[in-house]
Amino acid sequence: MEKNIEIYIDKLASKAPTPGGGGVAALAASLGAALASMVCNLTIGKPKYAQFEDELKEIVTEAQILSKKCLELAAEDEVAFEPLSRAYSLPSTTDEEKRIKDEVLESALVRAANVPMMSAQAACDAIDIHRRLVERGSKLVISDVGVGVQMARAALLSAALNVKINTKLMKNRAVADKMNEQIEALIKKGSAAADDVYCAVSNMLE
Amino acid sequence: MEKNIEIYIDKLASKAPTPGGGGVAALAASLGAALASMVCNLTIGKPKYAQFEDELKEIVTEAQILSKKCLELAAEDEVAFEPLSRAYSLPSTTDEEKRIKDEVLESALVRAANVPMMSAQAACDAIDIHRRLVERGSKLVISDVGVGVQMARAALLSAALNVKINTKLMKNRAVADKMNEQIEALIKKGSAAADDVYCAVSNMLE
Numbered sequence: 253m254e255k256n257i258e259i260y261i262d263k264l265a266s267k268a269p270t271p272g273g274g275g276v277a278a279l280a281a282s283l284g285a286a287l288a289s290m291v292c293n294l295t296i297g298k299p300k301y302a303q304f305e306d307e308l309k310e311i312v313t314e315a316q317i318l319s320k321k322c323l324e325l326a327a328e329d330e331v332a333f334e335p336l337s338r339a340y341s342l343p344s345t346t347d348e349e350k351r352i353k354d355e356v357l358e359s360a361l362v363r364a365a366n367v368p369m370m371s372a373q374a375a376c377d378a379i380d381i382h383r384r385l386v387e388r389g390s391k392l393v394i395s396d397v398g399v400g401v402q403m404a405r406a407a408l409l410s411a412a413l414n415v416k417i418n419t420k421l422m423k424n425r426a427v428a429d430k431m432n433e434q435i436e437a438l439i440k441k442g443s444a445a446a447d448d449v450y451c452a453v454s455n456m457l458e
Numbered sequence: 459m460e461k462n463i464e465i466y467i468d469k470l471a472s473k474a475p476t477p478g479g480g481g482v483a484a485l486a487a488s489l490g491a492a493l494a495s496m497v498c499n500l501t502i503g504k505p506k507y508a509q510f511e512d513e514l515k516e517i518v519t520e521a522q523i524l525s526k527k528c529l530e531l532a533a534e535d536e537v538a539f540e541p542l543s544r545a546y547s548l549p550s551t552t553d554e555e556k557r558i559k560d561e562v563l564e565s566a567l568v569r570a571a572n573v574p575m576m577s578a579q580a581a582c583d584a585i586d587i588h589r590r591l592v593e594r595g596s597k598l599v600i601s602d603v604g605v606g607v608q609m610a611r612a613a614l615l616s617a618a619l620n621v622k623i624n625t626k627l628m629k630n631r632a633v634a635d636k637m638n639e640q641i642e643a644l645i646k647k648g649s650a651a652a653d654d655v656y657c658a659v660s661n662m663l664e
Contacts, residue, residue, distance in 0.1 A: 256462030265495035273605035289471035399479030
């Protein structure tokens with residue numbers, strides 16, 4: 253088990269173009285969602301939480317789908333990086349070459365920014381799932397709600413940087429500004445919600 | 459690559475006692491340190507950053523050692539959980555049984571709290587490494603400094619909950635209070651430093 257993780261981490265630490273920060277952001281969101289599943293799985297069936305049983309079964313399904321989706325986004329982040337890398341190495345000597353390079357680069361930037369935007373949205377969904385678990389998850393594993401929400405919060409703020417690194421280079425400022433506004437709105441809402449969940453969990457452990 | 463991660467995440471999401479939030483905290487610190495290594499590896503050798511070459515070589519060695527240490531802490535977290543789980547299931551009918559159970563439980567709690575305390579310290583070390591990389595890392599991968607510091611920050615705050623869930627149950631309040639003070643000091647210093655690093659990186663991408 254640890255060996256598999258070690259292989260990923262060694263490749264991350266290397267000069268290899270992928271995985272990078274975009275993939276780690278999506279991975280953190282996946283870890284956050286998986287912890288929500290764990291909390292549900294360790295609460296469902298306990299008589300003390302019988303009143304939340306149906307809701308917990310809904311939440312665990314949502315969390316499972318979300319966790320898988322985030323892993324797909326981690327893989328997609330690696331795929332979206334390649335056309336961007338290829339676009340940068342296009343020739344740009346003649347005006348025609350420059351025009352083509354600009355066009356190819358612009359669409360590669362939009363694609364590369366879209367993936368972390370989806371990761372950021374997924375991270376917000378994970379935060380919202382943990383918000384619902386504060387009151388419904390077993391008190392025996394409530395610290396895992398706090399860990400899960402921290403992973404999702406880190407995923408959100410990390411994905412945001414990966415949106416910005418791409419929008420910064422876009423020529424079409426209308427598209428760039430719209431994406432920047434979207435990500436700022438996700439950060440504002442998601443990070444405040446995550447801090448509330450963490451604070452509530454931390455208070456339960458005082 | 460992704461397959462290996464998927465196996466870990468599936469086990470995390472399950473009812474299996476390990477891995478849990480303590481392991482994820484240490485894993486996040488390892489991911490944060492690995493991203494610092496990546497930034498160093500992609501900066502070393504670039505003429506523009508030649509003035510930082512020696513320092514970057516020092517930092518990459520520190521980051522590599524730290525990343526491995528955090529993976530060991532993730533494994534140790536699983537090991538430290540077992541005696542705690544065993545202690546809970548000890549008999550406690552007679553006074554003598556109760557006395558023994560209390561003693562065994564107390565020492566298992568101290569051991570289980572020590573691992574996340576070490577993870578929290580390691581997360582602070584990772585935050586400090588990223589602080590040094592804000593000015594020294596290649597601007598082309600500066601977003602990865604921001605992602606790395608978010609992973610380390612999440613690791614710190616997650617580890618803190620895993621310290622508290624154990625200190626809360628300790629009978630020896632002097633030991634518990636001392637550990638709580640230690641972790642609060644780490645949170646205070648580390649999270650402020652992490653926020654400064656993230657803010658600096660985010661401003662570079664405006």
